[in-house]
Amino acid sequence: MSLFCLRHHRGQYSPQDWAAKTADIMETMRKPWVYKRKHVKGWWTGWYEGSRRKAKAFPTKALAEHFRYIKYTQLNSDVFTSVVDFDWHQMVEEYRRCKRVEGLVEASLYEIQLTLRNFRRIVGLSSSKAITQQAVDGFILKRMEEVGANTLNKDIRNIHAFLNWATKNRFVPASLEIKKVKVPQKPVVSLLPRQVRDLLEATERYPTIRMRVLLAVTTGLRRGDIEAIRIGDIHFDRDTIATRNRKAGKAMPERPVPERVMTELSNYVATLPDWQERLFTDRFTSKKWNRVRERVGTPHLKFHDLRKTFASLLAQRGYRPP
Numbered sequence: 001m002s003l004f005c006l007r008h009h010r011g012q013y014s015p016q017d018w019a020a021k022t023a024d025i026m027e028t029m030r031k032p033w034v035y036k037r038k039h040v041k042g043w044w045t046g047w048y049e050g051s052r053r054k055a056k057a058f059p060t061k062a063l064a065e066h067f068r069y070i071k072y073t074q075l076n077s078d079v080f081t082s083v084v085d086f087d088w089h090q091m092v093e094e095y096r097r098c099k100r101v102e103g104l105v106e107a108s109l110y111e112i113q114l115t116l117r118n119f120r121r122i123v124g125l126s127s128s129k130a131i132t133q134q135a136v137d138g139f140i141l142k143r144m145e146e147v148g149a150n151t152l153n154k155d156i157r158n159i160h161a162f163l164n165w166a167t168k169n170r171f172v173p174a175s176l177e178i179k180k181v182k183v184p185q186k187p188v189v190s191l192l193p194r195q196v197r198d199l200l201e202a203t204e205r206y207p208t209i210r211m212r213v214l215l216a217v218t219t220g221l222r223r224g225d226i227e228a229i230r231i232g233d234i235h236f237d238r239d240t241i242a243t244r245n246r247k248a249g250k251a252m253p254e255r256p257v258p259e260r261v262m263t264e265l266s267n268y269v270a271t272l273p274d275w276q277e278r279l280f281t282d283r284f285t286s287k288k289w290n291r292v293r294e295r296v297g298t299p300h301l302k303f304h305d306l307r308k309t310f311a312s313l314l315a316q317r318g319y320r321p322p
Helices: 003-008 015-028 061-075 088-102 106-123 133-144 149-168 193-202 207-219 223-227 259-270 286-296 304-316
Strands: 033-035 043-049 052-058
Touching (some): 033 061, 043 061, 052 061, 106 149, 133 149, 193 207, 207 223, 207 304
Antiparallel strands (some): 033 043
């Protein structure tokens, strides 16, 4: 039974029993400590967690003492029911370290850091105590004036994950809520087979742009994943390409490539230097892409629309996802 519950039922016990039960609980509480190592700069906070000894280094004794208090409250969460007031910068650094341990790639970590930076800029946070429902709602309303709904939902998703972590560590109350905003559905933009042929003809003068377009409309890969393809990822013997999701950093199943496209891909690779590892070494420039779009008569066509075209062409051939 926690001290909170014990106080709630204090009238049920005699003064002697109440004191004894309180003493039993206090004896079982886990207590971190602050110490200094000989001939080493800085201070350490040590504690036992799950029968294993752990420690964390700090540049000053004050920071080590502050962390000791926080860790003391976390380890004895069954006794303490209130949240801990934690410095904002330290909290963000702890969260970043936690996500790095979980295996998040640097691109995702940077996206999270950018969201938290905007959160602090708009709300004006200095510690976890300032993270209230009013602060969260104010961030949504103010951020809504700066960015579109899709970007706002990315920020909301990052803040939601951050609040869950902060709640688990008793930095913020569990009552905080944050929900995504509704995004109006945009019409799907996809090319007809005739428009795809016109697009490929328009890219004749740009071999690397043409190859990117071919891969997009025949495999459905995102542009970032196409840019990351290496020559070693192409399996000419079985007409497939092994790719990795650049954003998630995970391997994806091999993508089948039509035989005619694989033949053209083989001819393109044959023109590359023997030492070249990446399929594309040039940058995808908007200047060339704009010229291609103007020649075809689709000035608002996005490269991502080619991925939608791939799905549309599959549906026209009667393919239905399992």
